[in-house]
Amino acid sequence: MRRGAKVLWAIVGLWLLATAAAAATDASMNLLRSVAVTDPHGTIAKVRRQLDDHDASLPPAQERALLWGMGTAAINANDDVALTESLLRLDNLANASADPVAAATAGFLRARHNIANGLGDSDGGGVSEALLAADKVLGHGDRQILVWARFQLCDAFALDEKADKALPACRQAESDYAALGDMYGVADALNDQGIALMSLERFRDAAIAFQRARARFRQAGAEELATMVGDNLAQVYLRMGRPADALPLSRASLKDELRAGRVSDSLFSSADIARAEAALGHPQEAYARIRQTVARARAAGIGGQLTDLLKSESELAEQAGQLKQALADVREILAFEHATDTPHLREMEAELEQRYAAREKELQIGQLERSNRLKDLQLKSAQIEARATQQQQRLVNLIVMLVVGALLAISLLLFQLWRGQRRHAAELLAQTLRDPLTGIDNRRAFQERALAMLDTCEVAAAHPHALLLIDIDNFKQINDSLGHPQGDLVLLTIAGFLSRHIDAACHLARIGGEEFAVLCQAYGHDAAMRLAEVLRQGVAGLALEGELRGLRVTISIGVAQFDGVRCHDLSSWMRAADGALYSAKSGGRDRVIAAAA
Template sequence: MFRGAWLGLLLALIATPVVAAPMNAFRESAVTNPHGLIAFVRQQLDQAGVALQPARERELLWGMGTAAINSNDDAALAEATLRLDGLATVAHDPVAAAAAGFLRARHDIANGLGDGLGEALKAADKVLGESDSEVVAWARFQLCDAYALDEKPAKALPLCQQAVAAYRALGDDFGIGDAENDVGIALATLNRVNDAAAAYERSREYYARAKAEQLVVMVGDNLAQMYLKQGRAREAQALSEASLKQELATGRISDALGSSTNIARAEAAQGQHRQAYARMRAAVAQARKAGINGQLIDMLKVESQLAEQAGDLRQALADEREAAQLGSAFETPALRAIEVELEQRYATREKELRISELEHANELKDLQLKAAEAETARRREQQQRQRLVNLTIALLAAALLLIVGLLVLLLRSQRRHTAELQAQTLRDPLTGMANRRAFQQRAIELLGRPREASAPLHVLLLIDIDHFKSINDSIGHPQGDRVLRLLTDYLRGAVGDASFAARIGGEEFAVLCPQAGLTAGMRLAETLRAGSAALALPKDLPVDKLTISIGVAQFDGVRCHDLSSWMRAADLALYSAKSGGRDQVVASKLVG
């Protein structure tokens, strides 16, 4: 799917160079011709050598990095970020340092690696206070894009709107198109479908004003997702097919996979389940082959849904398991190979430059020897100084390689630590069950999926242990914790694979039942209530019987129209069950 963040002006492959705004010279060609831009930048860097001006080098490397992200070329991306880091140090250029940080952030967020948002914030901080309005607009947009891609719409939206205003003040229609596209992404994440569609339409309008027709087509793929949610599947499919044709022509693998996914969804919405399933299997195979794991996770979830619709339940379960495994794997052998390739490429370039310098110095020495014997002493002294310089350079190069190696080891350690912390934030430390945060994520994801009108409604169960406070007060909190673990073990096995159970606080639990319908939901709730009461408690646990009360609510999309109203309905039902004597199941009066 096109995300709008890493764009540029048309690649200047003609004879006359174009004077462009800082960082924006290649933003359109980074999307429309990424492979060509990478080759062009490498040629420019090789030809210019050490004579390249820092501002021009920064501009070229930013274009190369954004093109590398769009074409999934991790080697080119690593080369661009490393050279930007070096430029930032040598030229004391904070914009180059920010550019390297924004590129790493975009890559890490897209591939689920490390703390991409943290990288973006550090990058924005490097240019905070810049007086150049074009640099300010550029940095604000990059931060807005990072929040949008990291699915933090509440923080992305004001930043993206500020970016729209900044680009409007500059009269930059292309930049407005970029920022409006991210406004649409943030609104879509908030499930504000109509508002998101309007933002995407505005983005297409400004790209058209900038004569960036390919970008108009690409944003159409984002608009197609809103059309799907509005029930306009045929129109959505047409937009995504136009975008896919263009993406395949320019070699943008990641964007092409997003368009293929949207086409499969549109086909499924039109009842073409087997055709949609076959298309999705091909797209997943291509994503797996390309190693695009961050995008592959969402694609596997879509394939799982389509497999279930096509009757292939075994594949649906396998896809869900693979998505879960990929979600916990942050470091891959491919990334390590890219790092090695980058180090080799960088070392080779440095060696070539040093050899060229040494050859030039030797030619000068030969000329001086032929000119006069009187210069012999001076030439020898110069050679000694040159050897000392070479030794110093070699020592500095060795020290730099050592530092790079240490930084790589530190980065890998930090990534592993981050992965462990992220896993812990979704699990209750006492019971090992999913916690409130995991429940909210699963519920929001469930409510965001398109649902056929004839399908049964989603059902929510809120469960509370009866008289739990008195259990804690009478036998102590350690024994109370045992009770919680006993109930957790029972619930985990009783709800089945189709439902999702979580401990959302204290003695309160929640169970999500996707497309179960009220009758099945009530039947499950009664099973859980009776099963809890019949649990065989350990003899050393001084509790006679364990009972629970359950409130049941189904998501009708009217009175229960979002997660907050849905939980409120279930909570009122639970309150009725508690006040009505406990050890019973009550359905919400807001349902039906």
């Protein structure tokens, strides 16, 4: 795979060295981690000033770390002058100090440059150069250097599309960086795994790797790098047929790349945007964009990318109907591959010419179809004139159908009105049985339920019905001191608590201002007293909010059993429960009293 690869070579360190760099002692190869990517031109300028000001006093390890950052920034910015300067200084440092790390650093930079520019091993080496560089530091005593070198091999294999070698190397690099606690390095290794998986057309796995890389960059606070990896993820989405998901990722990446001056990466993002536009049904816009991108690549002299961009231009030119340009692009690609006059070229030319001829035939067929449609319209016009009388009959039939349809519509409307009136009547009936403040049964509903219970159910001696009358203690003081709205809130809170904590065999109703009733069918005396005590304790422990915060509200409860003797009808039953409630109130409130049997 191509995209973003050479940029991610540079993400191996922390921050731009401190302003007092003359006194700096950090010799880590991660010295210029993210700035070599996010600000390559600024990094080159700052390193040059650093080297000019402290050339003689810099330790070799510090100098090679600076030159590594400058070289990676130069590759990202397509600055051959700065890259050459970095390589010359590294070669001199390696020779003067017999420093194998400096020699390996120069080798990794050359490998990266060769792979980015499409140079194979026969042209000076890409992967082979990286292997030679890694061999120079094999067995080095500094673990940081070893992990750094292993990752460079992972990166080289991934960028050169040697996925079978890249995957184990990158997974080892991920493990090494995780052991060091380096989230940047983990993200780098995951990104390269995604590149390798994509070259194997394992797109779902590649998408997961890129998403994990973005998450690790964000975890390390490197949002720009997460955005950059987004264009790699966009390429996977394009292969998976998800251009709408790919387009915003590539646009965000392109914005950062143009701001940072990363020419090579911006070309890939522009090409990805063009492919997404074509997939979304905008072939002309896509073709215009890829043409501009190819022109920028030519101006920048980036031969390694130009071949891939020409392939994209050829595909998009064909989609836009520009088959001659598509053929010209194919010829230029083969010219880059030193195969100008080959059977392969003639085969591709013949294929494009056949497509061009097929497209011409499609246009001729389209013209013929339009001519036939015109003749059909003329024939239909004559038929319409000949059937003028038939239209009159159809008009009569239509009027009849409209009348029938209107009658059906009126019938349906009347049915809807009747059903609405029934629903409204049912709602009105429900409202007459419901307390408007608390939403529970009102006094009328309570009386109907109690009378139905007494009328249809025989009282068992072991389990007579139970009635609990509940009154809120000192409720008038609450209304007088806090106002009626707060009093209503107390009623709502207590009603809600009582509704949640009564048994399934019981029914709650509000039968007066602050008075509630709980009607329990076939409920023994002990069970009724336990339920009453639970309700009393629960209300006393309610934590009220707002203006009621800190207010303690209590209730008094009178309990009466319908025994068929003393309580033999609803009136006597209510009097017994009310007498018990009065005893609870007069006895000090916040208590439960049972009516005498």
